[in-house]
């Protein structure tokens with residue numbers, strides 16, 4: 493089992509390498525908000541474990557084993573981020589928290605979160621329950637409840 497931190501590195505290297513073909517130490521440091529020297533230290537460890545290949549002047553690339561883990565972590569990240577965005581967590585917070593949650597959840601939980609995300613996204617129209625949820629977040633009242641309450645008041649007064 494890799495540490496959370498190691499998983500974060502593989503995920504970051506995957507994302508950077510996707511854009512640039514390789515990842516430099518300073519790219520990784522920037523992406524993870526850590527110092528270049530701590531990147532070098534971790535990259536050496538990942539290199540020894542067979543997860544990345546590190547050549548001083550060519551930067552860091554993932555081995556197939558490292559890529560598999562990087563992709564899995566990134567997949568969990570996008571699933572959780574989408575879920576948090578559906579429940580109206582602001583984008584930057586959703587992105588940060590996805591990076592925390594992604595390491596801990598059971599595969600079954602991730603699968604169900606992903607099912608929910610895909611379910612919401614594949615709805616032909618914007619889901620009404622989600623519209624109601626937005627109103628609920630603002631007012632603390634479920635619009636259907638409010639509707640019923642108005643009907644009751646109306647019945648009593650007529």
Ligand code: MN
Nearest residue numbers: 503569590591
């Ligand atoms: Mn992440």
